[in-house]
Amino acid sequence: MHKAGFVNIIGNPNVGKSTLMNAFVGEKLSIITSKAQTTRHRILGIVNGEDFQMILSDTPGIIKPAYELQESMMDFVKSAFDDADVLLYMVEIGEQELKDEAFFRKITNSKIPVLLLLNKIDKSDQQQLEAQVQLWTEKVPNAEIYPVSALEGFNVREIFNRIIELLPESPAFYPKDQLTDKPERFFVNETIREKILMHYKKEIPYAVEIDTEEFFEEEHIIRMRAVIMVERETQKGIIIGHKGAALKRVGVEARKDLELFFGKQVHLELYVKVNKNWRSDQKQLKRFGYNQK
């Protein structure tokens, strides 16, 4: 049985969310970290095992909205409730409550399993810890409470295993091998593929494969070159479009997304190549990650 799902980490800034992520990665296997702004989530990392895939994301720190931009940030945080499978609510020892009451009520009313992680217990003593566990049990009765030290690794493995228990049965959402292998190039491929899906009729995207041949990061810019492979000469013409306009649109839109994704200026060179047999060629399929066994 394979499990996969989305895990959202929420909590005030500085409570130790990133440290926990790192601890998870230290426990386990493969990860990709990025500043990815996917549609709703900032994907922090994907932890892959043979029979699971855990997709972790965090949200901007929880703050009381003081102006419009922050309001929209809080909307973003609230979306964490809608499409996660498990919610990790992290607080640090000594912390009393969230600044936003309405948000806090959403946690206590959550239909999704909530693990309340009481972090930095290495800084506390038994008495304080007991008092804090008591406090949070009353405040968030629907949560499972775990004292944790993300920094020292206390309870990290137990929490990790508990999350996997809670994940639904599902195939992986992201190809496992490619992510562990060349995460940046994988995202470049996917971004270009998405634009092609948006702008061409169905038979085109199915005939297309993308390979990012070059990914070269300089101080202020990332230079990428990707080839869009098609099976026939006619498809090549369609991809390129009249005076190159169609291909240019793909390039411009993909570049914008990639700049957001990597948080850096991007130079993206795209070209189209006819590769008659890419679909039937075993070696090539393997290279693109289809033939994983």
Ligand code: GDP
């Ligand atoms: P985030 O803003 O929630 O992602 O928090 P970070 O992971 O960046 O951690 C903020 C600070 O808390 C850093 O200085 C960490 O080293 C520290 N920290 C995180 N976890 C622990 C912990 O378990 N114990 C202690 N003593 N410090 C921690």
Ligand code: MG
């Ligand atoms: Mg952080």
